[in-house]
Amino acid sequence: MSGHKNTGILISFVLAVGLLSASFTAVLMTSHYNRAQFQLLNGICRSIIDELPEAETVIPAILKDYKNKTAVPEEKSILATYGYRQSDFSKAAPNYGIIFAAAGFLFGGGLFLAAFRHMRRKEMLRIKSLTDYLENVNTGGNGLHLREEEDEFSKLQDEIYKTVTFAYQTRDAALTARQNFAENLANIAHQLKTPITAIHLSLQMMDCPSGKENISQIRRQLERLTHLEEALLLLSRxxxxxxxxxxxxxxxxxxxxxAADNLQEVLSHAGVSVDIPEGKPARITVDMDWTMEAIMNLLKNCMEHTPAGGVIHCSYEQNPLYTQIIIRDEGEGFAKEDLPHLFERFFRGQNAKSGGIGIGLSLAKELIESQNGTIHAKNNPDSGACFEIRFYSH
Structure with missing residues (x-):
């Protein structure tokens, strides 16, 4: 749109200059010929008076009368009967009309060429600036800054900027994914190392009197490996x-x-109960099994930090925008420096219990967010940790 606008402005400018040049030339030519005719008539009158002095009193009256009359047709012209033509009386004045017309044409043409050259030069500078911008991007420079201009290249500039911005975002995402992949591999290797080492030690002690205890230890480590394998497979999916x-x-x-019923055995073993008061009916559109899996991970985390005899409190409410679920415990709460990292994979906070692998909260977060939900962790004002879950209606 801006390109058509600039072209229209240029054409209008050239036409305006051309019309001004033509008008100026016409004014000059009219003024010149009027002066030439006046001088010719003045010379004729002077010559008549010189030859016939008595005509000095007659000529002004004739001129005044002639001024109020229309032009005499060519066939009735007295000069024509004497064999004179109009061109015979213009020889005394040089033919400046052609000169003026040529000057106007040259001036208008020169101005047009100057405007065209300026426009062309501006286009070349814009092309050069966009080329330099792309070269800077290709050589690894900072290509996100691009000076905005309104011209026929604006749309191209916008598309280049969008493409470069998307390329930078893709590159950053790829680098982040690569870094996360490397960190995950290191974490997986570390998680696998502990149970494998324990299994090797238990096998070496099988011949000892405490062999049954070693077998139990091997079973627990194998269960831990199985749980880790299942969690990693779920995260990869x-x-x-x-x-x-x-x-x-x-x-x-x-x-x-x-979710609480599925954890009843481990909850009873830990001496922790779950309080779920039934409130107003609230319904959400989710995958029930995977949502229960996420809730169970949160309940297990609360159970690990709740002392024996404590209670895990669950509540929920619904409004037109979202359905909110609150799960809180009566433990010591989260360490302040752990709050920003609680949902990171393999992260274990300062108050984490032994035997965990630091993947339950991360798994719960991804299961909830994959179903148009959000989850936040915070500490209760009095004591204990709190998880706030929201499933949005739209």
Whole structure:
């Protein structure tokens, strides 16, 4: 749009200059010929008076009378009867009309060429600036800054800027993914090293009187490896976007109750109970099984930090925008410096219990966020940790 606008302005400018030049030339030519005719008539009158002095009193009256009359037709012209033509009386004045016309044409043409050259030079400078910008990007320079201009190249500039910005974002995402991949491999290797070492030590002690205890230790380590393998497989499917979610409308109270029931054995062993008061009906559209898996991970985390005899409190409420679920415990809460990292994979906070692998909260977060939800962790004002989950309606 700006290119057509600039072209229209240029054409209008050239036409205006051309019309001004033509008008100026016409004024000069009219003034020149009027002066030439006046001088010719003045010379004729002077010559008549010199030859006939008595005509001095007659000529002014004739001129005044002639001024009020229309022009005499060519066939009735007295000069024509004497064999004179109009061109015979213009020889005394040089033919400046052609000169003026040529000057106007040259001036207008020169101005047009100057405007065209200026426009062409401006286009070349814009092309050069965009080329330098792309060269700077290709050589690894800072290519995100591009001076904005409104001309026929504006759309091209916008598209180049979008492409470069997307390329930078893609590159940053690839570097971040590569770094995360390396960190995950290191974490996995570290997590596998501990149970494998324990298994080797237990096997070496099988011949001791405490062999049964070693067998139990091997079983626990194998269960830990199995849990780690299942969690890593689930996370990899979430990362690849291949985990199927069968979303259906489900009751929030039912999800919380079933999640607590599935953990009843470990909760009883830890001496911790779960309080889920039934409130107003609240329904969310989620995959019930995977949502229960996320809730169970949060309940297990609260259980590990709740002293024996303590209670894990669950509550929920619904409004037109989202359904909120609150899960809080009666433990010591999160360390302040751990809060920004709680949902990172393999992160273990200062108050983490032994035997964990630091993947439960990360898994819960990804399962919830994959179903149009959010989760935040904070400390209660009095004591204990709190998880705030929101499933949005749209």
């Amino acid at each position: 979430l990362d690849a976007g291949t985990l199927p979610f069968e979303k259906k409308e489900a009751d929030v109270f039912t999800i919380l109750t079933l």
